[in-house]
Amino acid sequence: MFVGVGAARVRDLFKKAKAQTPSIIFIDEIDTIGRARSGTSVFHESDERDSTLNQLLAELDGFGTNTGVIVLAATNRGDILDPALLRPGRFDRHIQLELPNQTERKAIFEVHMKPLALDADVDVGMLAAQTPGFSGADIANICNEAALIATHRQKELIQKQDFLDAIDRVIGGMEKRSKIISPEEKKRIAFHEAGHVTTSWFLKHAQPVHKVSIIPRGKSLGSAWYLPEEHQIVTKSEFFDALCTALGGRAAEEIFFEEISSNAVDDLEKATKQAYSMVMNYGLSDVLRNLSFYDSTGKLRQSLHKPYSEKTAEKIDEEVQAIIDKAFATSKEILTTHRERVENLAARLMEKETLQKEEIKEILGERVTA
Structure with a gap:
């Protein structure tokens, strides 16, 4: 963008809006020009963005009481907006749009x-x-x-x-029935998915499973669908049972094949992130009690310094590992207890490839509920 073009466009936009009152100006993805100014950048792009933002602020300040122009903006990154944009008289009314119920x-x-x-x-x-x-x-x-x-x-x-x-x-994603999978791989995938389903089936606070399939979709070789309850608060027990469910596939591989594989990479990523969130964000740790390092402003992402010491960082890592180990042990215990049912579920999966909830229920029996 040429120097001054952004500011000129902002001036022109507001001039047209004022000439056609009543009117509405809607700026989508306002974080593109409204990102917080650092004051240290030497790059032309940042200078131009700052110039555009300054002009927008000047136009917002230039409104009278009855101009007939309403200015709206939208962003999913409100945490990185410049504070000057959010001051009274500018974008001072904030509406959070949640996902539909x-x-x-x-x-x-x-x-x-x-x-x-x-x-x-x-x-x-x-x-x-x-x-x-x-x-x-x-x-x-x-x-x-x-x-x-x-x-x-x-x-x-x-x-x-x-x-x-x-x-x-x-x-x-789309089904990929053309993907070549050996009989041994198909068996491992079936036991992996059976491990997820069986683990969640016998945990009181796990999300109810709706369907399971070993047909490849997208990047996944198998999938289990769950229907989570719609509520705003997640308890520590619900977090832990979700961890157990995520680790159920890896646990099944260890039990029935006595060797683990790369098939659990997505599960491990989810479990690791969730365990760190439990410890660092939600204060659900038995070691770091009632502490939260949640960054609601987003400013810490740009900082080189962490809001905790190296000693605390070690405690966080140790606690996350302890939570993961406990969840994995719980998954193995459930699968060992219901070993025959896991084998029957995996066999049915290899036969039919996709099972609905009622078919799962025939094999595993009544689901444990809270």
Whole structure:
């Protein structure tokens, strides 16, 4: 960008808005120009961004009481915005947009389904219940994918199964049945996924499993789908049971093959991050009690100094390892206790490749619930 172009565009934007009152100025991804100024950069790009930001601040300060212009902005990185942008008289009203709940997801589905030709078996409420944590864009993507799947299958109407397959595709990626997997690898994957499912099945605070498959999707060789309850608070027991579930696949490999593999890399990454969050952010450690190093401002990411000593860092690492070890031992204990059921579940997976909740229940029995 040429020097001064950004500031000139801001001036021109506000001039046009004031000439066409009442009007609304909406700035999407405002962190692009509204990032906090460092004051130390010698790079031209940062200088130009600072110039643009300064002009925006000047325009915001130039409003009277009844200008007829409303200025809105959006960002998912509010933590890196320049404090000057957020002062009274500027962007001083902040609205947090959360992910839609089940009722809201149902309404969003209904909007995106209006132009679609649907079969009578499509249950919007069921689809909303199947998609916790999905955004409006995700739901729109599901509807588009369902239409594509139905078209590929040469159907005149989009059916429930098309939507369910679309959800799976959005979550895990497209099926890759052409991927070459040896019989030994398939067996290992089946036991790995059976380990996840069985571990969660016999933990009171684990998320309920909905489906399990050993059909490769995206980068994954197998997947288990869970339907988490929608609540705002996660207890220490729920965190721990989630760790046990994540480590269930690696535990199953160790028990049934007496040798571990690289198949658990994603599980280990998730478990490690979650254990560190428990210790460093949520104060759920028995050693570092009631302490949190959570960085709500985002400023510590740019700092070379940690907000704790080297001794505390060692304690954090030791506590994380202790939590992981305890969760892994719990997973192994569950799988050893229910060894025959794990074997039966893995065998059924190798036979059918995908199992729904009711089929899992036939093998594992009634699920343990809180």
